[in-house]
Amino acid sequence: MAIALGTALVAIGGSAAAWFTVPYGTTRYHPTYAVRLDTPELAAGWADDVFIGEVTAREGPRRTDGDRLLWTTYVVEVRKTLKGEVSGSVRVAQEGGDDPLRRQRIVVGDAPALQPGRTYVLATRLAPDGWHTAPSNFTPVDLSPAEGGSGSGADVSAMWQEGAAHPATQRYAHPSGVSRAKDPKALYAKALIG
DSSP: OHHHHHHHHHHHHHHHHHHTTSOOEEEEEOOOOSSOOSSHHHHHHHOSEEEEEEEEEEEEEEEOTTTOOEEEEEEEEEEEEEESSOOSEEEEEEEOEEETTTTEEEEESSOOOOOTTOEEEEEEEEOTTSEEEEOTTSOOEEOOSSTTOOOSOHHHHHHHHHHHHSOOOOTTOOOOHHHHOSOHHHHHHHHBOO
16 A cells, blocks of 8 residues: 555656646747837826836746746846936836746746846836736836846937926826725835845
8 A cells, every 4th residue: 555655656756756747838929019118208197106126036937926937036126216206126017937737938028037137127007916017018127237238228218317307198098096096105015125
């Protein structure tokens, strides 16, 4: 009996281990958005917050409760706020990511994934769950000097500061959760990590 049980457990363990060696499949989505976020002025007009932040950690994939979308979350240390009330360490979420249980990589749009150790200009909206969401039609601006970043970012930072000071409105932009919240400070407090 003990030998049969041991053999069964080894077989189950081997099957589970084999599952995690199966390569990821990739599913790509190219959603259509009602707003454009491709200039500093347009992104600032849509966003609750525009800020410069350093990605300190990748937390991994999560699903939202209501729509079950897959998001990848990152811990970002805010270095400079250009618009909004964001400060400290916050959680930034990008659409898509790797689902280890389904062995599926979900790629949404063309925005590159954030990389720990790099510094970006980010335009986000604050969700009720405390995430600063960066949609796939916003390309984070990499300010890191090496490996393809835009450099130290003095010119880029100034351009984004100007865009945040003069945001452009768009006809089909829906109001954000912060603009509709009874207590926006409570939303920002919920978004802080630690």
